[in-house]
Structures are given as structure tokens and as C-alpha cells.
Amino acid sequence: MKARVLVDASDIDRFAPHTHPLWWGILGAVAIEAAVVATLLTSYFYLAAQNPAWPPEGVAPPDLFWPTVVLVLLPLSSFTMWWAGKGSDRGDQRQLSIGVTASVTLAVLALVARSFQIAEFDASWNDHAYGSILWVITGFHYTHVVSAVSGTAVVAVLAWRGYFTPERQLGVVVDTVYWYFVAGVFLPIYLVLYIAPRLL
Amino acid sequence: MRSEGKAKRGFGSPQERVRLRLLRLLSSAPFAFLLSGCQGIQSALDPASRDARLVAELSWWMFTSAVFIYIVTIGLLAVGAGLFRGRKRLSFRSSTTLVILGGVCAPIIAIIAIGVSGVAIGDETEGAREAGTALTIEVVGKQWWWELRYLDEAGEVIAVTANELHLPVGERARLELLSDNVIHSFWAPNLQGKTDAIPGRRNVLFAEPAVEGVWRGQCAEFCGKQHTLMGFMVVAEPRDEFNAWLERQASDALAPPAPGLDVFLDLGCGGCHTIRGTPADGQKGPDLTHLASRRTIAAATLPNSRGNLGGWITDTHEVKPGALMPSFIPEPQDLHDLLDYLEALH
Amino acid sequence: MTAVGIETSGHDPALEPSSYGHEAAVGREAFERIERTWRSPAGFVGWFTQVNHSAIGLRFIVTAFVFFILSGLLGLAMRLQLAMPLNEMLSPEAYNQIMTVHGTAMMFLFAIPAMEGVAIYVAPLMVGARDMAFPRLNAFGYYVYLIGGSAFFLSLALGMAPDAGWFNYVPLANKTFSEGYGVDIWTTMITFIELSALTAAVELIVTIMKLRAPGMSLDRMPIFVWAVLVMSFMILFAMPSVMVASAFLMMDRLVDTQFFIVENGGSPLLWQHLFWFFGHPEVYIILVPALGIVTSIVVTFSGRPLFGYTALVLAITGIGMVSFGLWVHHMYTTGLPFMGRSFFMAASSMIAIPSGVQVYCWIATLWGGKVRFATPMLWVLAFFGVFIAGGLTGVMVASVPFDRQVHDSYFVVAHFHYVLMGGAVFPLMGAIYYWFPKATGRMLSERLGIGSCLTVFVGFNITFFPMHILGLQGMPRRVYTYVDGLGWGNMNLLATFGAFLLALGFALTLFNVVRSLRHGAVAPDNPWGGSTLEWATASPPLNCNFIQQPVVESRRPMWDWREAGSRTVVAGLSEDRRETMVTTLLDARPQSVMVLPGPTPWPFVSAVAASFGFIGLIFSPWFFPIGFFAVFATMVFWFWPRHPWRKK
Ligand code: HEA
Ligand code: HEA
Ligand code: CUA
Numbered sequence A: 001m002k003a004r005v006l007v008d009a010s011d012i013d014r015f016a017p018h019t020h021p022l023w024w025g026i027l028g029a030v031a032i033e034a035a036v037v038a039t040l041l042t043s044y045f046y047l048a049a050q051n052p053a054w055p056p057e058g059v060a061p062p063d064l065f066w067p068t069v070v071l072v073l074l075p076l077s078s079f080t081m082w083w084a085g086k087g088s089d090r091g092d093q094r095q096l097s098i099g100v101t102a103s104v105t106l107a108v109l110a111l112v113a114r115s116f117q118i119a120e121f122d123a124s125w126n127d128h129a130y131g132s133i134l135w136v137i138t139g140f141h142y143t144h145v146v147s148a149v150s151g152t153a154v155v156a157v158l159a160w161r162g163y164f165t166p167e168r169q170l171g172v173v174v175d176t177v178y179w180y181f182v183a184g185v186f187l188p189i190y191l192v193l194y195i196a197p198r199l200l
Numbered sequence B: 001m002r003s004e005g006k007a008k009r010g011f012g013s014p015q016e017r018v019r020l021r022l023l024r025l026l027s028s029a030p031f032a033f034l035l036s037g038c039q040g041i042q043s044a045l046d047p048a049s050r051d052a053r054l055v056a057e058l059s060w061w062m063f064t065s066a067v068f069i070y071i072v073t074i075g076l077l078a079v080g081a082g083l084f085r086g087r088k089r090l091s092f093r094s095s096t097t098l099v100i101l102g103g104v105c106a107p108i109i110a111i112i113a114i115g116v117s118g119v120a121i122g123d124e125t126e127g128a129r130e131a132g133t134a135l136t137i138e139v140v141g142k143q144w145w146w147e148l149r150y151l152d153e154a155g156e157v158i159a160v161t162a163n164e165l166h167l168p169v170g171e172r173a174r175l176e177l178l179s180d181n182v183i184h185s186f187w188a189p190n191l192q193g194k195t196d197a198i199p200g201r202r203n204v205l206f207a208e209p210a211v212e213g214v215w216r217g218q219c220a221e222f223c224g225k226q227h228t229l230m231g232f233m234v235v236a237e238p239r240d241e242f243n244a245w246l247e248r249q250a251s252d253a254l255a256p257p258a259p260g261l262d263v264f265l266d267l268g269c270g271g272c273h274t275i276r277g278t279p280a281d282g283q284k285g286p287d288l289t290h291l292a293s294r295r296t297i298a299a300a301t302l303p304n305s306r307g308n309l310g311g312w313i314t315d316t317h318e319v320k321p322g323a324l325m326p327s328f329i330p331e332p333q334d335l336h337d338l339l340d341y342l343e344a345l346h
Numbered sequence C: 001m002t003a004v005g006i007e008t009s010g011h012d013p014a015l016e017p018s019s020y021g022h023e024a025a026v027g028r029e030a031f032e033r034i035e036r037t038w039r040s041p042a043g044f045v046g047w048f049t050q051v052n053h054s055a056i057g058l059r060f061i062v063t064a065f066v067f068f069i070l071s072g073l074l075g076l077a078m079r080l081q082l083a084m085p086l087n088e089m090l091s092p093e094a095y096n097q098i099m100t101v102h103g104t105a106m107m108f109l110f111a112i113p114a115m116e117g118v119a120i121y122v123a124p125l126m127v128g129a130r131d132m133a134f135p136r137l138n139a140f141g142y143y144v145y146l147i148g149g150s151a152f153f154l155s156l157a158l159g160m161a162p163d164a165g166w167f168n169y170v171p172l173a174n175k176t177f178s179e180g181y182g183v184d185i186w187t188t189m190i191t192f193i194e195l196s197a198l199t200a201a202v203e204l205i206v207t208i209m210k211l212r213a214p215g216m217s218l219d220r221m222p223i224f225v226w227a228v229l230v231m232s233f234m235i236l237f238a239m240p241s242v243m244v245a246s247a248f249l250m251m252d253r254l255v256d257t258q259f260f261i262v263e264n265g266g267s268p269l270l271w272q273h274l275f276w277f278f279g280h281p282e283v284y285i286i287l288v289p290a291l292g293i294v295t296s297i298v299v300t301f302s303g304r305p306l307f308g309y310t311a312l313v314l315a316i317t318g319i320g321m322v323s324f325g326l327w328v329h330h331m332y333t334t335g336l337p338f339m340g341r342s343f344f345m346a347a348s349s350m351i352a353i354p355s356g357v358q359v360y361c362w363i364a365t366l367w368g369g370k371v372r373f374a375t376p377m378l379w380v381l382a383f384f385g386v387f388i389a390g391g392l393t394g395v396m397v398a399s400v401p402f403d404r405q406v407h408d409s410y411f412v413v414a415h416f417h418y419v420l421m422g423g424a425v426f427p428l429m430g431a432i433y434y435w436f437p438k439a440t441g442r443m444l445s446e447r448l449g450i451g452s453c454l455t456v457f458v459g460f461n462i463t464f465f466p467m468h469i470l471g472l473q474g475m476p477r478r479v480y481t482y483v484d485g486l487g488w489g490n491m492n493l494l495a496t497f498g499a500f501l502l503a504l505g506f507a508l509t510l511f512n513v514v515r516s517l518r519h520g521a522v523a524p525d526n527p528w529g530g531s532t533l534e535w536a537t538a539s540p541p542l543n544c545n546f547i548q549q550p551v552v553e554s555r556r557p558m559w560d561w562r563e564a565g566s567r568t569v570v571a572g573l574s575e576d577r578r579e580t581m582v583t584t585l586l587d588a589r590p591q592s593v594m595v596l597p598g599p600t601p602w603p604f605v606s607a608v609a610a611s612f613g614f615i616g617l618i619f620s621p622w623f624f625p626i627g628f629f630a631v632f633a634t635m636v637f638w639f640w641p642r643h644p645w646r647k648k
């Protein structure tokens, strides 16, 4: 059968990081994780509604200081991530490397703050459902920060080695989307775990 | 000993099967012929209460409508794709009409019918209906039997029994479903739909037999190894018979102390079973104070007879694999004494 | 393009060319170069590095059907045990394990993966892509599924299978009441399947949204592709719920969290809500792609354009969305407030509208057509006969008072086998008969196919129709036996007899498949005269799917091409690199070209690392960090850029 050529792909862009399917893929991953967080937070409220006192009698709601520190550090790290991306778009490898490294550092600091905060929890995961859900939500987010940090550390290494160019910066773009999510999702968690018990 | 103990499970004996006096309301319903001869003592198709009858009628209505919809839909398919093959195609307009009628209008009518009947009948069957329900019974799901606690007006326990629920005819009893282990579900299909017994909750179910009779029910939520043999009996009797029964159940054991009681205590049965008026006060197993008054043993698994009792005690797991009671093989004489005693627990 | 519902032309497959001249299109040399670029490595080692969607899709399908046969045989074992009262063939322990594994495996290891497999195999072809967006992730998902499923069946062979039913209610599944590893194996297996389903969902979504052939705007997408898209989104939003539930349970059992322990503030109903918030959409995850299959077959065998394309798209999307608001209809007897249940009663019966719209659209399409009753179409007819009956009983159980009688009884068992067999297995069988020629290059025997379809249809109804009556007669489900004298014996015996007839019917198809692989007639490119793009490639498909990616100008490219006598294609894709077009989301205008990765062993290694972590979790929480970092390490290797690309 004869073929009529309607599209010639010879000159179409091969390296389009902002429309690359992987970008959509990471969005899918973010959607899944967001659904997980939503489920966890719903479970928190469901359990709260099943119990006469929440947190249970004799347990204090978690302290506000360290979580608030984290709430500052994570957006800050997103900002440096964004700044790094700007650099990368211009082909400024130095700005990229510095920005990404700064983000990793800030996130590691956030992890440290988070660890302090966990050490202060008044409830253990194994004596009441309140403690269980508190620990699990916290642990879930902690794990995600760890994986974002690990992934970004690899990006940082590649950046310092000069791998990324404006065409070949898909890794940076995708990693940044994920980073925004991990940083942003802390806000609802903060509101539910730390503010809600004080209001309800 | 074992041969005597070898028991047969089931409900063969005629006195176990009390014929329903209720006129079979359903026999007039369409398609009843499909099921003729299958009326049972554990069946939603043989309602013995207003609640169950309403639902049975609903079932027939829905079933008939479903058959109608089915025939119409499949008929249209057969006619359209088969008989009219290659003839005229439906115009765009008639196609649209077909889809709107069959795919939108019919379901909407069905939804309204389901919704209205569901709410109306649900309200009836789940409600207390007559104010001042006289009788409250706590039904506790155990692995794998039922504990029944009859309460007085103040909510105090009057009598504890197991696996055989007695109800006065024509009165609406309030059953409160409890569990301290896994989830069970109380289902006596001739009387009422099921409701779950869930740890941490106190669900309520109303039962109101319209006629005298004996029915069987069964746990309906999977609860482990012996979910299967977690049955119970329901006995509906006139109020005065019921009162006499309840009074007896509330009393201490009527059997005089006998050698069998010593065997019972020596074997350690008392560690799990209570016989009120004796030192036996165990809580793990069914209350045996009036064991002999019950029609069945082991949660409506065996008819209550001497042979079956012996079989149960000596070979528990042959009868009911996994039951949470160990077998005991006492000396023959001791077993006789024990059985004599248990049979005297009227 | 003509107006919807008006006949364009009758399509006689005899007029189809047997080959569309793939080699001639680009010349022998270019043809071979492209095929080499896209070739999957052969050999035992090569098998572990393959990433092409056709290879992975086929593996999903074959594996799923192996699990189907195994779980089906377990179904037969249950039927044997239940053939008569007080049968002692199976102990309660054995029965409960078999029942649980049958249900779990049918749902998680057969139905979902089989649908994903068909989607992975067919959808990229249908949208005219050369492969899926993330071929390596695809392979990863498959290995995770394979390992998880095999471990699950192994546990049955070892007698330590889970035995708390396929929805695994707590507290029964808590460690107090289920000692041993059974339930841990269940939660772990669920995690595997979640992972594999989620990877499949993400890449199906991206493939469908971004890799469609130029010109295939959303409203030209085949209904099957729409169905796959909806299925994938449903997986995306339903799976997280069971993921959370199974993680809670795993932790309750492993590290003493208290999510489901009433004494310490936990709630058994939390499990039920989380499980069914997933579980209900899950059954439509199984149904929706099957609806797509049915549509494909109906269109092809009526030889005319679908009536009500838009209505069908809306119906499928509607089912997908509404299904997230029905879960409480599995919990009518848990003592929730009646008001709330009434809401779910209305919502549940509402699904009848989109279902009805679809059924009648198909009828309108078939009406008066020159319908060819070949085997795929026969399976679709069987689907009509069985699924509609199951759907109607579904609407019945949506009624609260009725459901309180039949819930957890054999009536429900009958309902869901009618919808699952009717709504999933029959369409899948149809899909096998329909796409087998495409996938293998051989036709299946029609005579065996007709025999198989008839036997299955009759056997099915003999098996499952009596169960409606049994349920109303008071027989609860999940019982390993029943006492004498309740009048259930005959119906059960009948059902058992039917089950063997059913098995015979499936055996005929199995035989047909095995025989035809070698002896079947050679299939042309488009044996049925289908209208969609999977028929534009060779049978079996070329390594690259399309030697020239197609360009689409209507919903029925194959029929257009036949009429025009020429086809419309993309030129200018590299011959030495795996390239496929990326197009815009809505109207599929060319946007960029994606360079796809080739064969690699890393997805396999990564899947093994992940499995190691998951399975280890049954024994110790330390496997969480171990697995985490092991997977991370393998991922670094997987993604590490080794051949820096240069812009051409
Ligand atoms: C593919 C799987 C599948 C499908 C498609 C369905 C479809 C439906 N199901 Fe089913 N269901 C299951 C699989 C499925 N189900 C499973 C596995 C369980 C049990 C889980 C377990 O407990 O183990 C279950 C259980 C289940 C329950 C709980 C029962 C209980 O446990 O007590 C309910 C209650 O509402 C229900 C309802 C429905 C409804 C309303 C539909 C509707 O979608 C049906 C709609 C279709 C039609 C109505 C037919 C076509 C329409 C027409 C021909 C138009 C004319 C129609 C009318 C006028 C009404 N299902
Ligand atoms: C897609 C889903 C699916 C499918 C297809 C089936 C198919 C079958 N099921 Fe189903 N079943 C479920 C999903 C499914 N089931 C679920 C979810 C449950 C609930 C579990 C629970 O309560 O937890 C259940 C429960 C269930 C029960 C109730 C158990 C109980 O409550 O105690 C029964 C009992 O009869 C049963 C029987 C069967 C039978 C006979 C088939 C037959 O259709 C099977 C036929 C297939 C074969 C027989 C295999 C093919 C055979 C060959 C190709 C033969 C050739 C090969 C050789 C001989 C080597 N199933
Ligand atoms: Cu108790 Cu089932």
C-alpha cells in the first residue's frame, strides 16, 4: 500500500525536557503519593473520631518548635532548587551545582530537625492508635525526604561533573518536580499533626 | 467408647423440624415453582416474621423485574443482531431513542424503585417499630459459638445461655450484638437480615417472630477456622412458655450434686464452663447450667443427645475441627457419670 | 467522516490485503536496520533484559492465565468439597487457605494483570506508538508481579498460605487471631501487586496521553484506549488506599502499632473502609478494560462505526468516577447509620445508567448489521448473556434491606462470579480469539473455539445460577461444609457438576491455543477487517511496531486507508535509535521525538532487590531500610547515563 508522508520528524526536537513524557511520569508518581498522603490524613481523622480523647488522655500534642523549623527549611530548599533550575536553563553549570547542593544541605538539616522532633514525641507507636498514626505519617514523610535527598545527591554529583546541558537536563527538571512535592506536602501534614490537635 | 461417640451432624430427626404454620405467602408469587419443596428452617424464602416477609416480597419483585429487563435486553439484542441481520439499520434517531429508553429511562425507574422500597422497608425492618420493646438480649459472638445474655429492664443480666435463642411470639426483641474477639454476623434468615457483631461496637438488631417455630441461623461473617459450624437455634414460643423458660434459665443448676459433677470438676471442665450453683465458673466456653434444656450442642452442629455429648467430649475435633475445647477421654465409668450429670442439667 | 451512526461501508475482510507491505515501504536495508534497532535480545540471559512492550505485555498475559488456571483448579477443589453435605475431602484449614488464595489470586494475580497485559500489548499499537513511554519500568513491573505471584502460590504449596479471605478483615487478620506467616504473605503480595499495577498505570497514562500517533486527537482514540486510560487513572487513585491499609496491617503485625486494636484506640472498621475504598473501584478496574475489548469486537464484527462514541466515552468515564463513591455497599451490615447507607444505595444503583447506556449503544451498533458470528463475537454474546444477569443482581444487592439478607451468602458469590466471569473472563477470552492472530501470526481454530465458548457458557450457568437460590436459602459463603437436612445438597452437587463442564470448556481453549501456535492457519495482517491501528502492523507485530509511524485522520484509520488505497505516515525518525513521536495532549499535534531506552538487565535486578526487601519484611522490620537502599542503588545504575547523547 502506498504511503503518504504527512509528518516529517527529521527536524523535530529530540531533547525537550519540559514536554518529555518522563515529566508526565513523575507527575503520575506525585499523584499517587498525594493520594497516599490524603488517605493517611483521612485515617488520622477517622481514628480521631473513633476515640473519646485525641490525643488520648495524658498524651500531649507534639511540640511546635522543630516542625516549624522544618516548615521553613523545606520551602527554602525548594527555592534553591528553583534557582538551580534557572541556572541550568541558561547553561550555567555552576549555579546549577551550587543550587542543588544547597538544597540537599537544607533538606539534610530538615531531616536533623525532624529527628529531634521525633525524639520528643510523647506517644510511642505501639501503645495507642494515636501514636501509631503520628509515627507513620511522620515516618512516611521522613522516608520521602530521604529519597528526595538521595536522588538529588546523585543529580548534584552529575552536576558537578558537568553532565547537564540545557538540552540534557531532564534529570534536573524531573527531580525538581518531585522535590517541590516532598517539600509542599509537609504543609498539610504540619496542619494536621501539629495544629489540628490544638484547635479541635 | 469412641464408637458411641462417633456422631452424626445434622437435622434429620423429625421433631427438630417444626413445620411452619405461617401460610406460605410466597407460594402465590411468580416463579415460586422453581423452589418448591425447598422450604427450610434456615431460609430467607420462608419468612416467619414481618421483617423477613417484607424482604422476601421485595426479593420476588426485584427478581421478576430483573427477569423482565433481562428478557427485553437480550431479546432486543437477539432480534436486532440476529433476526434482522442485514436488513434495515436503525436510523440515528431510533438508535438514540433506544439508548435513552433502555440505558437511561429504565435504570432511572429502577433506581427510584430500589431507593423508595429500600428506604421504606429498611426503615421498617431496622426500626424498633413498637415503642417500649420489652426484651433486650445481648448476643455475644465467640469463636465459634454464641453467648446469649438476657437482660432485665435495668440492663442487669438475668440469665446466660448459649446457641439457643428463645423469643416470645409477636414481640419485638432487641438484640445487641457484641464481640470481644473477631467479627461475627448474626443471621437467622427466617426472621431478619443479618447484622455484624464487631469488637468495640454495639450493633442492634430486632427480631419479631410472627409464629411459633424453631429455626436455625448461622454466623455469616468469616471468623476463622470454624466459621462454618457456628450456628444457633431460634425458638419462638408463646409468652407464658417463654416466661417459664426464662425463669428456669435464670436459676442455678437444677441437677443435684452427683458423682458426675466431681468428674466434671476433676477433669477441669470447670476451668472453661460455668454451672451456676457449683464451683464450676469458667468463662471460656458456653454456660452449661441448663445444657439439657437445649436442642443442640456445639453451636447447632449436633442434636443434643447422650451419644452426641459423649462423642463431643471424647472426640471434639472429629465433630468440629479446630474448636477451642480439648477432647477428654475419661474412664468409661466416669464418662457415664459425667453424661448422667450433664443430661440432668435441665 | 460521516455522521455518527450512519453506515459508511460494509467491510469484508476478504478484501483486506494480507500484508501492508512493510518492507517495501522503506526498502529492505532500512527495514532491517530499524528492526535491528528495536530487536529484543534472545536467549536465556537476553530474556531478562527485554523491554519491548509486546514482549512484556505477552508475558503479563501468559503469566496471568497460568495463575488463572491454578486458581481455577482451586475453585474446582472447593466445588468438590462442597458437592455434598459434611464432605471430608478438605480440612477447614485447607479449605480456608484454598478459598483465600482462589479469591486473592483471581482478583490480584489474574484479573488485573491480565487486563494490564492486554492493555500493555494492545494500547501502544492502537495509538500507533512504537513502544511505551517507560519500557524499563514496564519490565520492572512485570518482574515484581512474577516474583510476588509465584511466592504467593508457593506459600499454598508449603501449607502456609493466608486463610482470612480475600478481603482479609481485621481483627481476624491481626496477629492474635492469625498466627503464622499467612497474613504477612498476603500483605506482602498485595504490596507487590500494587507496585506492579501502579507502574503499569503510570506508563499507560503517559503513553496514551503523549505518544499517540500524530492526528489521533482525544476524540479519535479507540474506545479501548479510553477504557485503558480510565482504568489506569482508577488504579492511580484506588491503589494508594489498599497500600495504606496493608501497610497498617503489616505494621500492626510486625512492630505492634495499634491501628486495628480496639483496646488501644484502633478501629476494625478503618480496615473495611480503606479496603473497600479500593476494593470497589477494583472490580471496575477489571470491568472497564473489558468493556473496551467488547467495543472493539462489536465494531469489528458488525463492520460499521460505533453508535454513540461520545456516550460510551462518557459512560466509561462516569463509571470510573462514580465507582469511588460506592464502597459502603460492601458494609451494609456493619451497623452504620441507615441514612448513610441509603445514600450509598442510591449511588450504587446509579451505576446501572452508564452500564445500560453502553449495553444499548452496542445493541444499536449491532442492530441490522451484517454481524459476523466468529469466535470473538461469540464470546461477546456470552458476555451479554452473563454480565447483564450479574449486573441486575448487582442492582438487587444494592438495596439495603435485600442485601442484609443475602450479604455474605452464596447469592453474593453468584453475583460476583456473574459479573467477573461475564464482565472480565468472557471478554478476555474474546480478546484472546481476537488478537491471537495479531500476537502470534496464527489463527485459532474456529470449531474448537465455538465448542469452548458453548461449553463454558453452559457450564458457567449450571455452576453459578444455583448459587443465587442457595444464598436465599440461607447458605453463607466461606463455609467448608454444611450440615445435613437444610436442603442445600442438590444445588451444590449441580454446581459442582457445572464447574467441571466449565473447566472442560476452558481446557478446549487451552488446547486450541497450544495447537494453533504450531498448526494454526497463517494469519494476515488484518484478519478480521478491524478499523484500528494494531492491524496496520505485521502479524506478529514488527519489533518496531510500525516501520513508519502512522498519521491518523479519523477514528477508523484502517478503513480510511483501505478506501483511499494509501496510508498516511510519519517520516524522518532515526533508524539507529529507538525513536517515537511525542504529540500534544488533546489534538495530538507533533511536539517532539522521544528517544527510548533499549534492553537492560537493571529492571530485573531492581525487582529482585525490591522483592528481597518486601519478603524480608515478613521476618524483620530491618528489611525496610535494607530494601530501600538496595533498590536505590540499583536505580542509580538503572538511570546512570552511560552513553551521553549528542544532538544530531
Ligand atoms: C467486574 C466485577 C463487578 C461488577 C461489574 C459489579 C457490578 C455491580 N455490583 Fe458488584 N461485586 C463484585 C464485582 C462486580 N460487581 C464483587 C467481586 C463483589 C463481592 C466482593 C466480596 O464480597 O468478595 C461484589 C459485591 C457487590 C455488592 C455487595 C454485596 C455484599 O457483599 O453484600 C454490591 C452491593 O451493592 C454490588 C453491587 C453492584 C452493582 C450495583 C453493580 C453494577 O455496576 C451493575 C450494573 C450493570 C447492569 C445493571 C446491567 C446492564 C444494564 C442494563 C441492561 C440496563 C437496564 C438495567 C436496569 C433497568 C437496572 N456488588
Ligand atoms: C476473576 C475472578 C474469579 C473467577 C474467574 C472465579 C472462578 C471460579 N470460582 Fe471463584 N471467587 C472469586 C473470584 C473468581 N472466581 C472471589 C474473589 C471469591 C471470594 C473469595 C473469598 O471469599 O475470599 C471467589 C469464591 C468462590 C467460591 C466461594 C468460596 C466460599 O465462599 O467458600 C466458589 C465456590 O464454588 C468459587 C468457585 C469458582 C469456580 C468453580 C470458578 C471457575 O469459573 C473456574 C474455572 C476455571 C478453571 C477450572 C481453570 C481453567 C482450567 C483449565 C484450562 C483446565 C485445563 C487444565 C488442566 C486440567 C491441567 N469461587
Ligand atoms: Cu462467627 Cu463466622
Ligand SMILES: [Cu+2]
Residues within 6 Å of the ligand: C279, C280, C283, C326, C327, C329, C330
Ligand atoms: Cu462494590
